[in-house]
Amino acid sequence: MNEAITHLKVPIEREENNVCLGPDGSVAHVTRVLRMISGRWKLPILFRLFADPSMRTSQLLRDIPGISQKMLTQHLRELENDGLVLKTDFQKQPPHVEYRLTDAGHGLLPVLMSVREFSRRHGDISGADLTP
Template structure:
């Protein structure tokens, strides 16, 4: 086999990749990316990483560019997908807090790695 560039090599062996074909791996990653697609979802996730618990109004102040409607929609989708937990306290006025689920928190290292990958883009 002829190399097209001296840096081209073999992909590192991975136990995870042994369970998938190229097609099923691509589909799995595509499905995962669909969970976090949306203009504000990543911003919301990054605000909640590290075990932070935030009220709706705190998220609104932290992301001033987002409308209430859009923030509500994005939070509902993240909750429905199991990435965010919503806790409503029976008080007057009601207090609602958002935090990442354990599964949502497990996404943090993957997004950190993805960020490092984008920063390391060769020129």
């Protein structure tokens, strides 16, 4: 067997290749999650929301240095559309809007902690810069 065929090394029962590579396969699911969290500011937003149950936009702006209002709004909207963040509008004047993680967003925490541990153990492999 060809050693370069990595999809056969995924720890799942041996079935057809579409289990891993098909439209509902492992690769498609992992790619979907990576797309959901890709973007310079999504991980800082998610980690801030992991730390606090709900936050207003102004709190997120204060706590995430370098992010602009436009990028915060854009990434929050994308995270909301992907079902990771819930926006609550209190319909008040002045506007009062809060963001919190959904159950799916909370479910992502163990995955991100595993990725963090992988980086801590194997971070010297790539020599990549850890700053965003």
